[in-house]
Amino acid sequence: MRRFVLIAIPYAWLLALFLVPFVIVFKISLSDIALAIPPYTPTLRDGFAEFWAGLDFENFVWLTQDDLYWKAYLSSVRIALFSTLLTLLVGYPIAYGMARAPEEWRPTLMMLVILPFWTSFLIRVYAWMGILSNEGLLNQFLLALGVISEPLTILNTNTAVYIGIVYTYLPFMILPIYATLDRMDGSLIEAAEDLGCSRAQAFWLVTIPLSRPGIIAGCFLVFIPVIGEFVIPSLLGGSGTLMIGKVLWEEFFSNRDWPVASAVAVVLLLILVIPIVLFQRNQQKQAEKDT
């Protein structure tokens, strides 16, 4: 009985907060737009037979007809891939430095990585607008130094989006990599050096492969949410920044086309299922190895 309750709790949670909303969204994606409240038809008020007859896949067909959508999906995946790579390049050295720092410093360093979470994400992105704009801190600083003579246009470009994403998602990359590096036995590097490796070779042949689970976990933790990212591209990106999160927002709130917006969301979810399953597999394999 207790076992049943223990298992039932997470399932009930998933059912209420994931499956039910998903079914609702999926239902809306099969409906048609209407000038009503809610802004779609049919609803269950119309009676079951009519309700059933009113559902179709028109909106999904529409997604394939207008090339805005697949371009937005593709662009999102591309931006997510590239920013994941950037985050890895920035995050790995930081995690490595943390793992090599003296024992007594590590809690402090860890704190510094987590600290940004204490202020609202939105405020931090707004802060970046202040830094990156033409009259922003960065440009003023560079102008004062004389490095540049004209302000750089960074805000409202893809560069600003990448900066925002790397900044926001960095902790998700650092923490899993740090966890694997921290666990690594330092004598392995000594053994590699003893067997003739230079420092760099030992890093490449031992440290990198042993931190691979952390790298994979970190990449997924960044890649998955970035695909659907909406706030960063709409605040920092320009008109040229095409991301599916922004398209979704516009369909919902500008066009008030809930059915198409829902269809976009359902397809996004299906796209995300692939990396999520891969991520789960990686975590499971790691857990098996540890026991």
Add this chain to the structure above:
Amino acid sequence: MGTKVFAPWDDPNAKPLIQFRNVTKRFGEFTAIDDLTLDIFEREFFALLGPSGCGKTTMMRMLAGFEKPTEGQILLAGQDIDPIPPNKRAVNMMFQSYALFPHLTVYENIAFGLRRGNMPKHDLHDRVQEMLRLTRLEKFAGRKPHQISGGQRQRVALARSLAKAPKLLLLDEPLGALDKKLRQDTQFELMDIQEKTGTTFVIVTHDQEEAMTVASRVAVMNDGKLVQVATPDRLYETPNSVYVADFIGDVNIIEGHATATGEETYRIDWGEGREPLTAKSAQPFSAGQACHLAIRPEKVTITAERPTDADNAVQGRVHDIAYLGNLSTYHVELPDGTIIKAQSANTRRIARRSFTWEDTVWLSWTATAGVLLAE
């Protein structure tokens, strides 16, 4: 085999391969190695023996290049090795913790060092196969370290350090996790490899029997200092201190005061109302100097009657008998409660043993049986 004995340490012209010159190693306030001076010669099988924490691993790590001496110098073939990084030293080390690469198979672990050189592929394969055969790991070549037993892991670590056939091989407790049979076999393999390749071995062990079996010389360490460095037989027969006598094998220590009675012969008074003992010693003692007589149990004879011709004889009662299979150790209690151990070979079946608990017996030994020690 020539008749010449291998003993470069007695040859004043021999050039040592490794020289520790007044080496001190401190970790913060703590002194792990204390002003240590030592020569190790080429082709030696040098064993470091000592209690846990006495600095054995630290010495190895300095030779491998992972620690730098705080003071003093270490020379390898006459060259100061201080500026040479670990990967450039012709030294391989087997780590006490094995330090196997968890992401590589047994085969790849052993091949790791070989791949760093530019060895032709088939030579490399042959070499790894040879190492696998030597350590009897052929069946496990494809497994990862976490899929094999502790003893197998130890053998992988050994194979990996042997693979490159270095000039100097450092083995930090290489055989601790093996059962007795496999350990003995591996000991002989190691001695064989040493014979064939002329590699110099420095081996750390907790097992004094192992040190005695394999080593050309043994260093007994305590608290970061060398207490005695000598060949196994000299260490056993003529320890320079009670510490060494006690550390190597089983020993009876009798405390008393020495008085010279003749050339290199001393009378030892060891308590009121006890018949004085006689012992020979090349080392001089002043009259009445406190001394310790160390006698190995196997040099003490146990008899029912008092032997007529013995230099020393004491009477006691059998307090305990430890049966070791081929030997038995008799713990004999003297009237004042002192226990003296005597060992004898079990040439007869156990049921027909001459002595049993509570029997009154005589223990005897010759004047040369023991070693007279000042401290």
